[in-house]
Each structure stands twice: as structure tokens, then as C-alpha cells.
Amino acid sequence: MAPSAEGVYEVRAVFGAPLDFAFRWCLDYSSRDPALEGSSSTRRVLERKKGRIVYEDLERTKAGWSWSRSTVRPQPPARWHADILGNYRSWDLDYWLVPLGPERTEFHLRGRRRPMVLGLVNPSKAELERELTGMWKRYARALEADYRRSLSRRTRSRRPARQSGSAAPATALAGRRPRSS
Numbered sequence: 001m002a003p004s005a006e007g008v009y010e011v012r013a014v015f016g017a018p019l020d021f022a023f024r025w026c027l028d029y030s031s032r033d034p035a036l037e038g039s040s041s042t043r044r045v046l047e048r049k050k051g052r053i054v055y056e057d058l059e060r061t062k063a064g065w066s067w068s069r070s071t072v073r074p075q076p077p078a079r080w081h082a083d084i085l086g087n088y089r090s091w092d093l094d095y096w097l098v099p100l101g102p103e104r105t106e107f108h109l110r111g112r113r114r115p116m117v118l119g120l121v122n123p124s125k126a127e128l129e130r131e132l133t134g135m136w137k138r139y140a141r142a143l144e145a146d147y148r149r150s151l152s153r154r155t156r157s158r159r160p161a162r163q164s165g166s167a168a169p170a171t172a173l174a175g176r177r178p179r180s181s
Contacts, residue, residue, distance in 0.1 A: 009129050011109040013136040017147035019078055019097050022105040025143045026095070027074055029055050036142050037135050041066070050074075057086075090114050107136065 041059030068086030084091040
């Protein structure tokens with residue numbers, strides 16, 4: 001079966017974090033990203049320069065190996081572009097962020113997806129946009145958790161140091177739950 005024609009997809013999400021934090025977070029690609037996406041692929045960041053980030057994803061599927069190489073070009077303060085070439089599909093992606101206030105940012109993604117020779121038919125627009133929206137909702141939860149942690153680190157670093165041997169005030173420990181492993 002011949003690959004289907006190019007598909008154009010759009011996704012939006014809202015992040016509970018300021019634009020500058022969201023921009024840095026979204027461009028901080030790492031080997032942990034596939035788990036956030038709900039994917040079993042492995043990611044290797046090959047290059048990280050001021051104007052370019054390159055990474056590869058590899059995943060074993062029922063049909064064989066799925067490989068892709070992403071070249072990301074940051075356009076600070078609120079945009080970036082990615083070209084992704086793979087053995088099953090290629091993507092041309094534009095991302096941008098819009099501030100919604102001091103603590104909220106709207107995320108936009110618009111992408112063109114083209115199946116390659118090994119690729120299957122593009123999923124329907126609704127199906128792929130639903131999948132991508134779910135992925136970005138998972139990213140939003142992780143981004144917001146990282147933002148909250150960054151705020152608590154900043155708050156702790158601004159507190160005056162306790163005198164040696166003094167106990168932590170009882171209110172500092174109230175409501176704290178142990179971390180799960």
C-alpha cells in the first residue's frame with residue numbers, strides 16, 4: 001500500500017508556568033522524554049548548541065525498528081522549529097508559546113507529517129491530534145511539577161540559615177508526605 005498524502009495537525013495546551021520557564025523546559029530534551037510521552041523508544045541527544053539541538057529516537061515495533069532524527073532550532077524567546085526525518089515518517093513542526101499571564105502559558109504546535117516509503121497510512125486528523133494532545137497533557141503535568149519544585153527550591157534558598165543544632169519548626173514539617181520511590 002502506498003503511503004498516504006501529507007497531513008497537517010495542530011495541538012494546543014496550557015501550562016501552569018511562565019513563558020520563560022516553559023520555553024527552557026520544552027527545549028531541554030533528554031533520554032527521559034520518551035517515558036513522559038508514554039513511548040517505549042530510547043532517545044539519544046547527539047548535539048546541543050545554542051542554535052541547534054539534534055537527537056535520535058529508536059523504538060522496536062511489531063513491524064521492525066522505527067528510527068527518527070530530530071533537528072530542533074530554537075527561536076527565543078517563544079518559538080522553535082523541528083525537522084524530523086525517520087524511516088516511517090517525517091515531520092515539519094512549528095512550536096510557539098503565548099503568555100496568558102505571569103504564571104500561565106499557552107502552547108501551540110502545528111506540524112506536517114509525511115509517511116516515508118516504509119510508512120503506513122497517516123491516521124485521521126482527529127485520531128493523531130487526540131494522541132498528540134494526550135502526550136502534551138502529560139508533558140504539561142511534568143513541566144508544572146518541575147516548575148513547582150523550582151519555586152520551592154528558590155524559597156528554601158532565600159530562607160535564613162537556622163542555627164546549628166536548632167530543630168526545624170513543627171509547621172515546616174506539617175502536611176509533608178514522604179516521597180514515593
